[in-house]
Amino acid sequence: MSVDSTTLSEKAATSDDVTEQVFDVARRAKVASRALATAPRGVKDAALHALADALVAQADVIVAANADDVERGRTNGMTAGLLDRLTLTPERVGAIADALRELAALPDPVGEVVRGSTLPNGLRLRQLRVPMGVVGMIYEARPNVTVDAAGLALKSGNAVVLRGGSAAASSNEVIVRVLGEALEEQGLPADLVQSIDRFGRPGGVALMRARGLVDVLVPRGGADLIQTVVRESIVPVIETGVGNCHLFVDASADRDMALQILLNAKLQRVGVCNAVETLLVHREAADFLPVALSALASAGAVVHGDEQTASLAPTGVEVIPATDVDWETEYLAAEIAVKVVDDLDAAIEHIRTWSSGHTEAIVTKDLASSERFVAELDSAVVNVNASTRFTDGGQFGLGAEIGISTQKLHARGPMGLAELTTTKWIVNGDGQVRS
Amino acid sequence: MSVDSTTLSEKAATSDDVTEQVFDVARRAKVASRALATAPRGVKDAALHALADALVAQADVIVAANADDVERGRTNGMTAGLLDRLTLTPERVGAIADALRELAALPDPVGEVVRGSTLPNGLRLRQLRVPMGVVGMIYEARPNVTVDAAGLALKSGNAVVLRGGSAAASSNEVIVRVLGEALEEQGLPADLVQSIDRFGRPGGVALMRARGLVDVLVPRGGADLIQTVVRESIVPVIETGVGNCHLFVDASADRDMALQILLNAKLQRVGVCNAVETLLVHREAADFLPVALSALASAGAVVHGDEQTASLAPTGVEVIPATDVDWETEYLAAEIAVKVVDDLDAAIEHIRTWSSGHTEAIVTKDLASSERFVAELDSAVVNVNASTRFTDGGQFGLGAEIGISTQKLHARGPMGLAELTTTKWIVNGDGQVRS
Numbered sequence: 001m002s003v004d005s006t007t008l009s010e011k012a013a014t015s016d017d018v019t020e021q022v023f024d025v026a027r028r029a030k031v032a033s034r035a036l037a038t039a040p041r042g043v044k045d046a047a048l049h050a051l052a053d054a055l056v057a058q059a060d061v062i063v064a065a066n067a068d069d070v071e072r073g074r075t076n077g078m079t080a081g082l083l084d085r086l087t088l089t090p091e092r093v094g095a096i097a098d099a100l101r102e103l104a105a106l107p108d109p110v111g112e113v114v115r116g117s118t119l120p121n122g123l124r125l126r127q128l129r130v131p132m133g134v135v136g137m138i139y140e141a142r143p144n145v146t147v148d149a150a151g152l153a154l155k156s157g158n159a160v161v162l163r164g165g166s167a168a169a170s171s172n173e174v175i176v177r178v179l180g181e182a183l184e185e186q187g188l189p190a191d192l193v194q195s196i197d198r199f200g201r202p203g204g205v206a207l208m209r210a211r212g213l214v215d216v217l218v219p220r221g222g223a224d225l226i227q228t229v230v231r232e233s234i235v236p237v238i239e240t241g242v243g244n245c246h247l248f249v250d251a252s253a254d255r256d257m258a259l260q261i262l263l264n265a266k267l268q269r270v271g272v273c274n275a276v277e278t279l280l281v282h283r284e285a286a287d288f289l290p291v292a293l294s295a296l297a298s299a300g301a302v303v304h305g306d307e308q309t310a311s312l313a314p315t316g317v318e319v320i321p322a323t324d325v326d327w328e329t330e331y332l333a334a335e336i337a338v339k340v341v342d343d344l345d346a347a348i349e350h351i352r353t354w355s356s357g358h359t360e361a362i363v364t365k366d367l368a369s370s371e372r373f374v375a376e377l378d379s380a381v382v383n384v385n386a387s388t389r390f391t392d393g394g395q396f397g398l399g400a401e402i403g404i405s406t407q408k409l410h411a412r413g414p415m416g417l418a419e420l421t422t423t424k425w426i427v428n429g430d431g432q433v434r435s
Numbered sequence: 436m437s438v439d440s441t442t443l444s445e446k447a448a449t450s451d452d453v454t455e456q457v458f459d460v461a462r463r464a465k466v467a468s469r470a471l472a473t474a475p476r477g478v479k480d481a482a483l484h485a486l487a488d489a490l491v492a493q494a495d496v497i498v499a500a501n502a503d504d505v506e507r508g509r510t511n512g513m514t515a516g517l518l519d520r521l522t523l524t525p526e527r528v529g530a531i532a533d534a535l536r537e538l539a540a541l542p543d544p545v546g547e548v549v550r551g552s553t554l555p556n557g558l559r560l561r562q563l564r565v566p567m568g569v570v571g572m573i574y575e576a577r578p579n580v581t582v583d584a585a586g587l588a589l590k591s592g593n594a595v596v597l598r599g600g601s602a603a604a605s606s607n608e609v610i611v612r613v614l615g616e617a618l619e620e621q622g623l624p625a626d627l628v629q630s631i632d633r634f635g636r637p638g639g640v641a642l643m644r645a646r647g648l649v650d651v652l653v654p655r656g657g658a659d660l661i662q663t664v665v666r667e668s669i670v671p672v673i674e675t676g677v678g679n680c681h682l683f684v685d686a687s688a689d690r691d692m693a694l695q696i697l698l699n700a701k702l703q704r705v706g707v708c709n710a711v712e713t714l715l716v717h718r719e720a721a722d723f724l725p726v727a728l729s730a731l732a733s734a735g736a737v738v739h740g741d742e743q744t745a746s747l748a749p750t751g752v753e754v755i756p757a758t759d760v761d762w763e764t765e766y767l768a769a770e771i772a773v774k775v776v777d778d779l780d781a782a783i784e785h786i787r788t789w790s791s792g793h794t795e796a797i798v799t800k801d802l803a804s805s806e807r808f809v810a811e812l813d814s815a816v817v818n819v820n821a822s823t824r825f826t827d828g829g830q831f832g833l834g835a836e837i838g839i840s841t842q843k844l845h846a847r848g849p850m851g852l853a854e855l856t857t858t859k860w861i862v863n864g865d866g867q868v869r870s
Contacts, residue, residue, distance in 0.1 A: 038810050119832060123821055132843050133813060211665070215843050230646070234666050236844040257866040264868035374861050375473050378568060386558055386864030395869070396860070397554060408567055408650050408857035409671040410845040422843035425831070426809050429821030431692040433699035434830070 566592030
């Protein structure tokens with residue numbers, strides 16, 4: 001088999017010094033993770049409560065450090081939205097601490113026996129859920145993710161290596177120090193939660209190359225960040241997040257139900273991955289469009305549409321001609337693409353062409369249509385007569401959400417704590433050998 | 436987040452033409468896979484039987500094409516072992532066909548409901564097992580893998596794109612043609628089983644870059660091949676195979692049991708990943724060593740050992756001084772590294788340092804030792820009082836074996852057909868929206 005050795009050796013040649021230091025961080029995380037891997041739930045939950053207490057006790061110090069980040073962000077022209085996500089107040093620190101207490105209340109995924117049997121030769125097999133070991137997180141300028149990621153990792157028995165955005169560097173430095181001190185007070189190693197922010201961007205690159213030291217890498221943030229990690233990492237990655245979700249209104253759809261689901265899926269919260277981005281309408285349900293377009297426009301939504309959609313728009317509702325860019329765009333805004341399709345086949349074909357594989361929904365009264373929609377679409381979640389906004393770990397009853405996986409390996413759709421674990425086979429015998 | 440854009444653009448610049456052609460193969464595989472994704476088990480099993488019949492009917496043509504490969508291999512100085520693996524006879528073609536019939540007899544993993552519940556708001560959730568879509572296989576000069584991979588993929592509802600070694604090119608070309616014709620006779624698309632061997636090495640590189648078109652890549656072959664795919668692929672990979680397995684004989688071990696397990700694990704079959712490569716002996720069980728070393732030497736095994744081991748060797752048994760190279764080597768031969776350790780902690784520390792995370796075994800009568808060994812070692816399979824040779828899909832009762840995963844994401848240890856599937860959430864409602 002061919003090796004693209006140029007690429008490999010170039011990868012190896014960048015920032016050797018930083019690479020070695022980041023690898024050393026990961027090695028210390030691995031050693032620390034062993035203390036937690038066999039710790040019973042009580043130890044982990046007590047640690048989570050201690051971390052929460054420490055954050056609240058040190059809220060003033062954290063908020064002061066955060067003020068430096070916010071000031072720098074403002075100077076650098078950060079947008080109001082990003083500044084808001086970056087900003088910590090004592091109340092927000094309290095909410096972050098509460099999230100850790102909620103994690104403590106969730107069941108522990110570690111130790112579950114997934115499968116087991118006794119073989120004909122008497123060997124007793126158990127497949128047990130165990131921690132991954134070291135989880136890497138690469139994320140952007142939201143200091144709450146620092147605590148969130150640490151909590152998720154610890155609850156599932158893992159150590160975590162954090163690479164946050166430089167915009168939150170001062171906040172993250174203080175938070176990681178506070179968490180580390182609290183861990184040590186609980187008799188656990190501070191190395192369980194480490195940041196590599198001090199190494200800057202080369203540190204992030206090194207983390208993506210720490211195969212064998214870091215067991216899984218979870219990027220959290222915008223599409224660019226996620227795609228970079230997916231493409232560059234040789235550490236196994238769980239891809240999350242991008243949701244170009246579709247709603248198909250079938251010929252037989254209850255029009256009122258369709259309208260409620262459309263408005264909820266598009267507008268209840270617009271900046272999220274489970275919001276609908278494209279509405280497809282069966283041509284026999286075209287009577288739905290004037291009502292739907294009016295409602296969207298009244299709610300302030302911008303509508304992009306094909307010619308048929310435009311021709312059905314009531315007076316005063318503007319429909320911007322849609323292009324392929326609209327079919328592929330995740331607007332993350334009060335904006336929607338609308339298309340009239342000939343039938344279910346055309347709807348399925350459109351979704352197969354443009355979907356990111358996150359969530360699709362059909363509104364229909366027809367059993368055969370619902371069954372074909374569900375069977376023939378290859379997305380993480382497929383809904384019948386329900387809003388796409390339900391695609392969420394909390395809504396699905398999985399407890400804390402790590403993210404929503406749009407890949408097929410290891411995890412698909414909303415991910416709970418179990419997705420930060422792997423399994424181990426344990427075989428008990430009394431001297432069996434293979435014949 | 437930093438993008439190593441040089442690396443990315445260089446990747447994109449190699450062999451654009453081949454890349455596009457391989458991507459086109461993958462796209463056709465994706466389209467073909469849809470026909471199979473919703474096919475009931477009966478259709479898939481009938482196809483597997485038809486493929487088996489076709490291989491037997493065309494055995495002469497296949498063996499003739501294979502003779503060209505064998506002749507070329509002999510001219511190129513291929514070793515006897517590799518030539519043997521490459522060679523097909525009518526009998527061997529029959530055995531390969533029989534393996535397809537055995538696959539047909541296995542349960543279908545597709546359609547299993549993994550989890551399900553009704554939420555407080557009345558939404559009905561089901562998490563269903565569904566095919567991956569397109570499976571890529573990169574392997575070496577063993578034409579039986581061509582059929583094996585095709586059968587595993589089809590049984591689990593997937594299309595497959597094959598990149599075999601150039602040494603088996605003539606055999607693979609004929610086999611893929613025979614399989615394609617048989618599929619079409621069954622009313623299934625020939626594109627379900629495609630080879631990209633005609634594109635040579637650049638084709639393999641392109642396959643590793645077909646993220647979004649190929650859903651999972653499974654390398655099968657030697658350590659070099661597997662490591663190349665793991666490092667170079669941006670398609671998610673399941674890493675298989677390398678087994679630096681350990682056997683620890685505890686102070687309390689039944690010496691007879693330890694000897695039987697040692698000889699079985701090391702010598703029953705030496706070229707396999709679940710064979711033992713290092714023996715660790717508790718110093719209080721050092722009396723085991725003279726007997727064990729004699730038995731190993733009598734069976735023709737080469738022994739590498741530390742000083743204590745050498746000092747305990749009976750007259751006439753040669754012990755080659757062991758170095759770190761021995762502790763890390765997967766010999767895949769009648770060769771073993773032996774070390775005396777102070778206690779269980781030292782054994783665990785040695786295994787953590789050198790193991791590839793495949794299989795470790797302890798022989799002991801002590802409950803606490805067995806529990807610590809099992810809990811503290813982070814390998815895919817950990818055995819108590821049983822040979823490492825049991826780490827195998829067939830032995831574990833999983834049916835057909837795709838390989839043995841030594842990674843933690845998606846699959847760990849012996850993999851059955853279920854590991855070539857993913858899941859899909861299906862949500863049924865009656866108009867629910869999120870509040």
